[in-house]
Amino acid sequence: MPRFFPPAALCLAIGLFSLGAGGALAGNYDFLAAPERDLNRVYRLDRATGEVGACQYGLKEGTVGVTLCYEPGQGAGPQGPSDYALVASSHEREGGVFRVDLRNGLMSICYVLNDKVVCTPLAK
Template identity: 65%
Template sequence: MGRALGAGLFVLPAFGAALAAPFEFAPAPQTDLNRVYRIDKATGEVGACQFQLKEGGVGVTVCFPAGEGAGPQAPSDYVLVPSRHEREGGIFRANVRTGELSVCYVFDDKVVCTPMAK
């Protein structure tokens, strides 16, 4: 019985890692914009969603898929970093392993990002 219990303990850490949140969310810094950015922490792919009023009814959630430069990057650890600029609608994408940054924003109904740079 001791062996079965001990073997089960090795499975728990792996199972916990599988349940780790693959996405991170952060609001756009612009104070009059209700946009939230989403990043896949492993691939760096960025998307965004915002609330939009609908005439005569309940509002809708409008989402913007990844466009130019916002798609998957080299596998790493990525985070979103909002600036403190209250009129900035974009957000920084940071690769915490390499220190590279890019700026992502909504353009023509897609999220686009500048090339990663140090």
């Protein structure tokens, strides 16, 4: 015989299931705007791998504009598995950001060079 669930209990069960599934599907990325005041660039970091990319707004005649994205280049690709974060300096003319490894304190500077995001080697 099928079991009947009152509507409130059913809604609670669906909500808890959705919350659990949403947590499992949550993104693994952090985003941080470049500290330079006249630069509309946002950096993207994969917190588990340390891979860094960036995007910014670009003008294109006759359109609302375009999103210009820069893929990882030298040093900005996946690093060893860890727990990474992005930190902006307070320097108002700095276009890059710091990628930090929260587990061992290593850090590097990442910025756009030509058409790629590049990062210096991780160091303490």
